[in-house]
Amino acid sequence: MTTPGRRSSTFTRLLRHGFNDASAAGRLLDSPELASVRNDPVLLDALGATADPDLALLGLVRLVEAQDPGGPETPDERHLLLDTLLSSKPLRDRLLGVLGASEALGDHLARHPRDWQALVTYEASDLHPGVEEFEHGLAEAVDPVTLRVAYRRCLLSIAARDVCGTTDVAETAAELADLATATLRAALAIARGAAPEDDALCTLAVIAMGKCGGHELNYVSDVDVIFVAEPVNGAAGAEGADESKAMQAATRLASHMMRICSETTVEGTIWPVDANLRPEGRNGPLVRTLSSHLAYYQRWAKTWEFQALLKARPVAGDPDLGEAYVETLAPLVWQAAERDNFVPDVQKMRRRVVDNIPAAEIERELKLGPGGLRDVEFAVQLLQLVHGRADVSLRSGSTLDALAALAAGGYVGRADAAQLDAAYRFLRAMEHRIQLYRLRRTHLVPEDERDLRRLGRSLGLRTEPVTELNRAWRRHAAVVRRLHEKIFYRPLLDAVAQLAPGETRLSADAARERLVALGYADPAAALRHLEALASGVTRKAAIQRTLLPVLLGWFADSADPDAGLLGFRKVSDALGKTPWYLRLLRDEGAAAENLARVLSAGRLAPDLLLRAPEAVALLGDSRGLEPRGRDHLEQEILAAVRRADGAEQAVAAARGVRRRELFRTTAGDLIGSYGTEESPAEADPGALVDRVGSAVSDLTAATLAGTLRAVVRAGWGDELPTRFTVIGMGRFGGHELSYGSDADVLFVHEPREGVDDQEAAKAANQVVAEMRRLLQLPTSDPPLLIDADLRPEGKSGPLVRTLKSYAAYYHRWSHVWESQALLRAEPVAGDADLGRRFIELIDPLRYPQEGLGDDAVREIRRLKARMEAERMPRGADPTLHAKLGRGGLSDVEWAVQLLQLQEGWAEPGLRTTRTREALAAARAAELISTEDAEILDEAWVLATRVRNAVMLVRGRAGDTFPSDGRELAAVGRYLGYEAGTVGEMIDDYRRITRRARHVVEELFYGAVG
Incomplete structure (x- = not known):
């Protein structure tokens, strides 16, 4: 009799061993079946180590109950089981591990109580059985019922190795596939034995597809197959009647084989055999000849059908016919990526799968949901189909093997592959253990707390099984989701897929022909670059071999492919030992295409990049090419100045920031103008012009602020004896600097209280002189020249004045041109x-009350006429000069500024330093018609873009179209003109500026009667 104290002690001990229902467990341990072992600590420890000790104990009691108790002449099988269980740790771990993880296998053992002996053997040959071993285990099966029993016995051994950790998840999946192979063979043998007359008419092969074909089967899954058959003579000239009879016979054999595996008997079912992946699906014939299969795939097959064939593997029936099937269709599989819209089709198919998941299940869907197993499989298969055309090492049906090959070949980053591998293994282990419990086909994570506890413990999570399971599951799913988006939707994939056959790996001769066809002017030099970049067996070379065929096409879509390839080699050489560089181009968004566009569009951006190659990283971030605001730039530059030793080092640091930010701006401008697959060209040229003007102006202002701070720190410490500010003028003050513009400025100071005027003036002049000296130090960067010629008295006047001096000058001596120049004045650095x-x-x-008088207007007209006559370069075509020519920048700006001088006092919108804003305000105030405003705006934007294009293409400033053919073509590409249409570009420019000149003449010269 059990005393209360003993019951309490037992209850506590059972809870400590992980039992969920200690009372029920105590009653089971007190049952007669376990009388001899109820107090054995070895048994309790073993039960406590299982996924579900309660389930394991119940299964053990049922198994012991089912044993033959023996008699006078027969042994007591109960004692044999318990004695063996307690004396053999391998058996104990295996048997109790299975009973604690699988209710279904516990039921099987209760029905077939001697099958536990299949777990006794623990030899090396037993650890990793293959198809032959499983065939031996199924050899005695003569009908569907005995086949099911033998199948479950083999499954029992697989599950035992799995739950004990003897095999990992990939090995378990492979064993399940091998058992399925053996089962299909046994079922086919039974079907043949039942219909020898059919067997005599045909040769039949069974092709495994899906997870069975890929050696990665689940515990419970449809086994996907395709059937191929031939008449017994197999001759090409076989009579139609013979073929028809053979196909009918083969169909009967195949159908019988499927029923043997799929139908439910007293022993349950094995798994459904699914032939719906065959040509035409369930509407097509179950069995076809090899030639019929080939004809279908050549003419009618959809993209997904070739994806499915990745895993095709002959498993049963005639092995020669099975191999012939795979070998015949393999070339079509590896040509599938060349189909129109191949990559988008695969991507759409994956999205459709997710869209069809019921909303109530999507968060629990382990296989099909976002971040699930299918995300890994689709990403791997897509990469295989695209890159496996040329790289046979990728042609594996196994997801994990293919992933490892993709990583080894450089198609996937090693860190990404390792994370995907770990996540896939964890998710597959979850799937295995969920299915193992009741041997039901499901991919939904359970919601019941006890089920989650058992699942977590089965995966080795013992402290807080449910919490740890949910945390690990969500972490791995998040990794899969992130990397799936990164890899599966990688723009480079679609570009590689669109290459013609053979272009993904080029021989020297083929490469030369392709280079000539693509328009490379010096194919010999280009070949040397390709050889230098892609030769060898290093991972770096492997990635380059993936990138280069695509990059060659992108370079060719420019005016100077040779320059693009040369630039790419220089950047690659500079960053060759940087681990993130090639990974960025392969993995991150449109980075590779962005780089190709930037390198082949002219000299300025590549020159900037080669002096700051780490700026390549900006090309991989969708926000990386957005210009940074003045505040952020100034903060970074001032921080760099504080860290520097001395003024020259400080200005060098500021130049470094300027170099990187100029590259950011030029790259964003080029990509916005050229466009990429991921980011089409911007439709609004005005938006590009405004963005460039603001970015370059902000960067110039921040650089001047940093230079000023460096000069003050070096000469005076924390505070200058006089307040000092820099006023931006011209395009600088108007936020309209182009890449090659000088920075027009005025310098203003005001002595601090108690400081002598002469001391203040001396300090201010020293600051100006030192700023100009530092900014003019020799450098390979684009120059930053500060021009103070718009100051009072021009070149003859002092470089810097006090605020009072400016006030006195403007009061007594100011000319109308100075009022016009001051329209663009805006503080840019120094004392706010x-x-x-x-x-x-x-x-x-600049906004005089009641506007300008007639004399002032006539003076402005005279000044403009003089400028046109004197400043236009000799020999320049006035119809093509972007700054001073007909309808160019100067024309539009003088017309707009005249409106500002006349009407700015009354119209607040005109009080802006920006030309386009002032023009829009004039239109809003009905000072100019909408049509005329649009004509002026279009001309101003076009002329500004021409100047920017010239600087981008030639690497030096210019106001006219280049005379060199390649450079002119590059300007055309920047402006949106296709190759061979530069004549159209020139005609358009002349037409647009001619219309603008007509508006200017009416507006500017018609202002005074």
Whole structure:
């Protein structure tokens, strides 16, 4: 009799061993069947180590109950089981591990109580059985019922190795596939034995597809197959009647084989055999000849059908016919990526699968949901089909083997592959253990707490099984989701898929022919670059071999493919030992295409990149090419200045930031103008012009602020004896700097309280001189020249004045041209309060009350006429000069500025330093018609883009179209013109600026009667 104290002690001990229902467990341990072992600590420890000790104990009691108790002449099988269980740790771990993880296998053992002996053997040959061993285990099966029993006995041994950790998840999946192979062979043998007359008419082969074909089967899954058959004579000239009879016989054999595996008997079912992956699916004939299969795949097959054939593997029936099937269709599989819209079709198919998941299940869907197993499989298969055309090492039906090959070949980053491998293994292990419990086909994570606890413990999570399971599951799913998006939707994939057959790996002769066809002017030099980049067996060379065929096409879509390839080699050489560089191009968004566009569009951006090659990283981030604001730039530059030793080092640091940010701006401009597959060309050229003008102006202002701070720190420490500010003028003040513009400025100072005027003036002049010296130090960067010629008295006047001096000058001596110049004045660096007061000083000059008088208007007209006559370069075509020519920048700006001088006092919208904003305000105020405003705006934007294009293409500033053919073509590409249409570009420019000149003449010269 059990005492209360003993019951309490037992209850506590059972809870400590992981039992969920200690009371029920205690009653089971007190049952007569376990009387001899109820107090054995070895048994309790073994039960406590299982996924579900309660389930394991119940299964053990049922198994012991089912044993023959023996008699006078027969042994007691109960004692044999328990004695063997306690004396053999391998058996104990295997048997109890299975009973604690699988209710279904516990039921099987209760029905077939001697099958536990299949777990006794623990020899090396037993650890990893193959098809032959499983065939031996199924050899005695003569009908569907005995086949099921033998199948479950073999499954029992697989599950035992799995739950004990003797095999990993990939090995378990492979064993399940091998058992399925043996089962299909046994079922086919039974079907043949039942119909020898059919067997005599045909040769039949069974091709495994899906997870069975890929050696990665689940515990419970449809086994996908395709049947191929031939008449027994197999001759090409076989009579039609013979073939028809053979196909009918083969269909009967195949149908019988499927029923043997799929139908439910007293022993349950094995698994459904699914032949719906065959040509035409369930609407097509179950069995076809090899020639019929080939004809279908050549003419009618859809993209997904070739994807399915990746895993095709002959498993039963005639092995020669099975191999012939795979060998015949393999070339079609590896040509599938060349089909129109191949990559988008595969991507759409994956999205459709997700869209069809019921909303209530999507968060629990382990296989099909976002971040699930199918995400890994689809990503791997897509990469295989695209790159496996040329690389036979990728042609594996196994997901994990193919993933390892993709990583070894450089198609997937090693870190990404390792994370995907780990996530896939974990998710497949979850799937295995969920299915193992009741041997039901499901991919949904259970919701019941006890089920989750058993699942977590089965995966080795013992402290807080449910919490740990959910955390690990969500972490791995998030990794899969992130990497699936990164790899599966990689733009490079579609580009590689679109290459013609053979172009993914080029021989020297083929490469030369392709280079000539693509328009490379010097194919010999290009071949040397290709050889230098892609030769060898290193991972770097392997990735380059993937990238280069695509990059060659992108370079060719420019005016100068040779320059693009040369630039790519230089950047690759500079970053050759940087691990992230090639990984970025292969993996991140449109980075590779962006780089190709930038390198082949001219000299400025590549020159900037070669001096700061790490800026390549900007090309991989969708936000990386967005210009940074002035505040952020100034903060970074000022921080760099603080860290520097001395003014020259400080300005060098500021130049480094400027170099990187100029590259950011030029790259964004080029890609916005050229467009890529991922980011089409921007439709609004004005938006590009505004973005470039603001970015370059902000960068110039931040650089001047940093230079000013460096000069003050080096000469005076924390504070200059006089307040000092820099006023931006011209395009600088108007936020309209182009890549090659000088920075027009005024310098203003104001002595601090108690500081002598002469001391203040000396300090201010020293600051200006030192700023100019530092900014003019020799450098390979684009120059940053500050021009103070718009100051009072021009070149003859002092470089810097006090605010009072400016006030006195403007009061007594100011000319109308100075009022016009001050329209663009805006503080850009230095003392903000002093800058604000300078603006307050000049506002009455630039927005004069009641506007300009007639004399002032005539003076402005005279000045403009003089400028056109004197400043136009000798020999320049006035119809093509972007700055001073007909309808160019100067024409539009003088017309707009005249409106500002005349009407700015009354129209607040005109009080802006920006040309396009002022023009829009004039239109809003009905000072100019909408049509005329649009004509002027279009001409101004076009002329600005021409100047930017010239600088981008030639690497030096210019106001006219280049005379060199390649450079002119590159300008055309920037402006959106296709190759061979530069004549159209010139005609358009002349037409647009001619219309603008007509508006300017009416507006500017018709202002005064």
